[in-house]
Amino acid sequence: MRRYGTLGGAAMLALVCSGAGLPPYLLPGAEEPASHLASTVDANPPGALGARTVLGLPRHRQAQAVADATAAYAKRLERAEARRVVAAKRWGLRRAPLRAPAPPAHKPKLATEPGHLSGPGLPPVIVRAPTEDKVVFLTIDDGADKDPKLLDMLRELDVPYSSFVTDYVARDDYGYFRRAHRNGSGVHNHTVTHPELPRLSYRQQRAEICRQQDNLEREIGERPVLFRPPYGAYDRDTLRAAASCGVTAVPLWAQEAFPDRIEWGRADRKFHPGDIILTHFRGPGEWDGTMTDMVRRVLDTATEQGFALARLEDYL
Ligand SMILES: [Zn+2]
Structure with missing residues (x-):
């Protein structure tokens, strides 16, 4: 890869x-x-x-x-x-994005974010990667809108990102995510049908998560190790089910990006080292702008604050 x-x-x-x-x-x-x-x-x-x-x-x-x-x-x-x-x-950026420093030689030990569920054998739930480097991570969810310009832009700018893919919106063109994967993007699990998992039984949750592990392994050629629950909603059964089919970490997010704004997770309205940024494969149908507008906003904001985008899989 x-x-x-x-x-x-x-x-x-x-x-x-x-x-x-x-x-x-x-x-x-x-x-x-x-x-x-x-x-x-x-x-x-x-x-x-x-x-x-x-x-x-x-x-x-x-x-x-x-x-x-x-x-x-x-x-x-x-x-x-x-x-x-x-x-x-x-692509209309104010400046070329900053290059990330070399990733850590050894992956840091992850700790569950305070306030989230944890326990022996359960994958840690995080909103940032443990690093002091001025890096943040772009993660893109669901997969309904498959804008080819997004892949072109991120490839030409050599900007890393990770996708969290739901089968029912992605399955009409898994080729799009295979292309992203060939470009170096991690493709990870976001369930089969995007349910609110805590409403389901353990068996149902396991089917939602583990079947999507199998789908992605078949379609992308690599079994994911990261899983993000839809809406960030999970319970102990979710984490148990995810662990049972190979998930090692559950990244949620610290910020959410849109074409016209960033919704900050903290009052200082700034990125912090290791922050995970959430956004979606969406387009003008749901957004006031395109996916490339969204990326431009993220990159210009990160550059202005002295941050580079780095590869999440290098840190988790
Ligand atoms: Zn989602």
């Missing part, structure tokens, strides 16, 4: 340039070849190249080989960033 670039372009450039005189094993990228690259950069990191090509050469030629590879890599990153700036302009 493709993964999004996660290290800020400028930061990566600085690292790469400052690494020009280092031995190959100290160069950035030597340990983690592809995951920090922008998906638009079809490059091998210079560390890997250096390690292969310079062994056995005299020292000054080693240094030259590494410097050449590093310069070529920096050039490719620069071009990828330039393409992103052009895309930002084309």
Whole structure:
């Protein structure tokens, strides 16, 4: 699966340039070849190249080989960033979105958000990921409106997002979500029919959640590990049922985004590190605007507050 670039372009450039005189094993990228690259950069990191090509050469030629590879890599990153700036302009953003820092090397231990149900063996219910990085996460629910421009915009801007998909509105075109998945987006569980789960028996809840696990595994090719209950409504049976078919976390949300506004979860009307943002696959039928208008609002607001969008699956 493709993964999004996660290290800020400028930061990566600085690292790469400052690494020009280092031995190959100290160069950035030597340990983690592809995951920090922008998906638009079809490059091998210079560390890997250096390690292969310079062994056995005299020292000054080693240094030259590494410097050449590093310069070529920096050039490719620069071009990828330039393409992103052009895309930002084309999609009407005020500035190119900030690049997220590298994700944590080890996923943090999740703790249930205060005020939510928890217990042994139950997946944690969260509204933010535990991080101090200035990153937030865009999550898009249901799946009724399948605006192709949304996928184009997020791909061209190299912005990560995660989908929580309900079968009865998604099933007429799972191909749309397969495309999103190919672009690097996580596709997760939002039940078969979008019921208010606490009104159902344990068996009924289990059918709603576990059948959608099976549907998504069949349609997308990957069994989800994240589940979001419709309306954020759940009880202990919901969490037990979700755990029984492979769900490891239940992300709710801290903010909700619309084309014309953001509904803030806190009085300071600001993003906080790790906040999860909810929005929906909806269009002008229900909204005062399009999905791309909504993304523009989220990105411009995040950029203005110094936040980058990051990949939720890298943190949970
Ligand atoms: Zn929903």
